[in-house]
Amino acid sequence: MSTAGPARRVTIVAARHREAVALVAAEGPGAELSVLCVEEDGKDGRAALDRALADAERRGCRVTGAPRTVGAPDGGHAALLRELRTLRPQRVRLADPDPAHVSYDEERELPVHDEPAENAAAALTALAAVREHQLESGTPVFVDCHRAGADERPDAASQPxxxxxxxxxxxxxxxxxxxxxxxxxxxxxxxxxxxxxxxxxxxxxxxxxxxxxxxxxxxxxxxxxxxxxxxxxxxxxxxxxxxxxxxxxxxxxxxxxxxxxxxxxxxxxxxxxxxxxxxxxxxxxxxxxxxxxxxxxxxxxxxxxxxxxxxxxxxxxxxxxxxxxxxxxxxxxxxxxxxxxxxxxxxxxxxxxxxxxxxxxxxxxxPFSPRPGSLAAGPEPGTVLFRDLRTNEPCVWWPGATGPVPLGGADEGAGPVTGVRGVEAAGRPYSLLVRSGPGGACVVGVHAEGRADAGVWWNALPADSAVMPAAVRDRAGVVTLATLTAGSQLGLAHRESPSGGFEFDRWYTV
CATH class of the missing domain: 2.120.10.10 (Neuraminidase)
Structure with missing residues (x-):
């Protein structure tokens, strides 16, 4: 599987132009971007979205046409569905349909939000339209709803x-x-x-x-x-x-x-x-x-x-x-x-x-502070993996350890680090780690089981993934890696030898 596949078609749906700005900013390079707004916006909102789209083009996205407003008496469902049939997106980015409250009105017994109610309404309308489009077309459409409200940590707004x-x-x-x-x-x-x-x-x-x-x-x-x-x-x-x-x-x-x-x-x-x-x-x-x-x-x-x-x-x-x-x-x-x-x-x-x-x-x-969205259970019992809040370096910790163990590999990747244990090589057990690198690259690391402090050997494989790459070791000892390609196909690679080195066969898609 080559990294030079088709551009992923991403459609952003927002209540208005200004609400689409953060969704555009969250998209990485290589996407073919289109924007749909449920309602018309003022001059300032349109200008802010134009700037965000220009920034997206500078970082490697391709914007397909001007943002379109699809408002209708039914809340936009039918109009959104017509647009989706034309655009045929592989991914859709939406606002948070259920944002967390920031306070509570005891008298009315209602939560108070700092997000406009129309943002959640537009996200729910769009989600229903995308569901219907997928059922009509028979082709999977993957959805990212971006979190909003009640989390003040850095990067929290970009978490799904x-x-x-x-x-x-x-x-x-x-x-x-x-x-x-x-x-x-x-x-x-x-x-x-x-x-x-x-x-x-x-x-x-x-x-x-x-x-x-x-x-x-x-x-x-x-x-x-x-x-x-x-x-x-x-x-x-x-x-x-x-x-x-x-x-x-x-x-x-x-x-x-x-x-x-x-x-x-x-x-x-x-x-x-x-x-x-x-x-x-x-x-x-x-x-x-x-x-x-x-x-x-x-x-x-x-x-x-x-x-x-x-x-x-x-x-x-x-x-x-x-x-x-x-x-x-x-x-x-x-x-x-x-x-x-x-x-x-x-x-x-x-x-x-x-x-x-x-x-x-x-x-x-x-004794550690993780980057939001990076906590995960480690492959070895009782361990937890995360990316350091300051450096983004993958680390591991377990109860009783005086501090986290840095694993190397600090880069611009995002999301958790996961893996599998019991991977044999030359008669010794190893833990194999997998994570997303810059641009969604599939990055694999290996360390002696129970000895993460002895060093991890990281290797970026020639495949990008639209989601967090995954790894599994089956009962025969074979390690398989999986990715989701820009074209929404399943990408797979198997370790060449169940007990030899850590090279993987050529990627293939299904």
Missing amino acids: RYPHPAHWLTEGFDGRLSAFLPSAAGIVRWTQREPGGTAWQGPELLPGPRLMPGLRVVRDLHGFPHLFALRRIPLKDGGDDIAVVRATQYRTGHPLTPWHSLGSPNSGNRHRSREVGFPAAAFDGTGGLSVFVRNFGHSVSYRHQGADGTWTPWQHLRGVRVADELVPVTTAGGETELFARARDSAAVLRWYRSAPDGAWTEDRTV
Whole structure:
């Protein structure tokens, strides 16, 4: 797969011209940009967008025509759909459809936002139109909703409201691989036809009505992948409720289980439930499952499912207010711990407990400050990976370490660092790391397992990815890398030798 593929077609939809400025600024080089506005704007707003588009062209984007206003009595849905049929975007950038509140009106019992209400309304209208366009065309369209409100940390505004999954390539119970990505109309899946093979089928749209465009993929102790998302549910008295939902793939390539609702900490309240954070989940050593979300009050709520299948109700972890960035990890002893980026400072909080049914303890002594959007569970038990807030250098930390261990590779890349452990070479185990580099490049690093302090060897591979690249080691020891090309194809590469060096075969697309 060459880095010189087709330009990714990106359409930005905003309420007005001035609201499109930040969305344009978030787009990297190489995109073919078009802008649609639901309402007309004043002279200053149009001028600001013109400047933003000129800046985008200077950094390597190609702007296709002047911004178009598509307002209509129905809120713009039909007009947006007509434009989307013509533009055929591969990606769509939108504002936050459910921005976080900045205060609360106790008298009216309503949250107060500093975002104009028409921004969220335009995002919801556009999301419905993009869903319909994808269902009509049969081609996946990937959506980025940019977070707004209640997070004052640097770079917070550029973080997605619905994150792309970090572990979206996974091995199933039968040894075949599956790739899952969230799209405008639901989850799309690619499936490996034979274990270790290069023939795949997909993309296939999986049923999941009114899922928001984000996804978490978590594998259980038996090898079954579990998918977690948010689903919008209309309420009888108007507005929407948003629930955490889960589905499981028990047979590779076969239908998922129905999406089961876990509700939310603020279920039934159409104002509070809209702000529920994106779910994060982990299995412990006994097979128990914990699901965590940031709640309306900007603290953490969780539900736990025991190994016998019994769920607890939503429970609350008291402590420092957190951003919508939660990362559970499983320790070497099989316990689940939770890391969360603080909402109002550069700190990270950690919760742990001494027994599976014990009380949670909050730890405020975690000695690092991550760049927003970069926290992730490390491939080795109990570890967490992140990018340093000041330098953007990837680092690793684990409880008991006096400080984070720098991993080298500081560059202009963004997003989390993930990886897999137990990669054998010359009879020794290694951990393989993967991350996005400048422009979405796929960057791979390797270090001796348990010895990140001994140094990481980084290598940028000849492939760019429109989402965070993913890696998996299957039961035969084969390491596979996955990317999403600018043309929305699945890009794959396999390690040349299961026990030799760390070279990868030539990329291919499906």
